[in-house]
Amino acid sequence: MELVNLLFGRFFMNTLVFILLLVSCTDDFNSCYSNNKMVKIYPTAQACEQAMIPSTKKFASYGQQIFAQCTNIEANLHQQQVQLIWSVTNRGNFLLTSQNMHDKISNPHDADIFSPHPHP
Numbered sequence: 369m370e371l372v373n374l375l376f377g378r379f380f381m382n383t384l385v386f387i388l389l390l391v392s393c394t395d396d397f398n399s400c401y402s403n404n405k406m407v408k409i410y411p412t413a414q415a416c417e418q419a420m421i422p423s424t425k426k427f428a429s430y431g432q433q434i435f436a437q438c439t440n441i442e443a444n445l446h447q448q449q450v451q452l453i454w455s456v457t458n459r460g461n462f463l464l465t466s467q468n469m470h471d472k473i474s475n476p477h478d479a480d481i482f483s484p485h486p487h488p
Contacts, residue, residue, distance in 0.1 A: 386416035435462040
């Protein structure tokens with residue numbers, strides 16, 4: 369499991385914000401990578417989903433396989449820290465969980481809601 373920590377203020381009027389996470393992997397999924405430059409925040413699910421394909425193309429040089437997934441976070445605090453916990457299985461399944469650092473439980477985000485988009 370890998371972690372990406374985000375600290376953001378209340379940029380949007382919505383109670384939810386949508387975070388796009390990109391992860392770059394080798395073809396065999398033995399080595400995967402992400403950092404804060406591979407994370408973007410959007411005000412709506414539609415804006416996040418529309419950014420997936422252009423974002424995967426932008427980061428395609430980082431590795432052979434690029435995964436992209438949008439996840440929603442409650443933005444009910446004036447400033448908050450969010451931890452994204454992700455992993456890629458050896459079969460290429462991309463798993464993402466988010467946790468508000470003020471909460472004690474994590475919120476798993478199923479691919480049924482926002483599907484990961486591998487990009488060869």
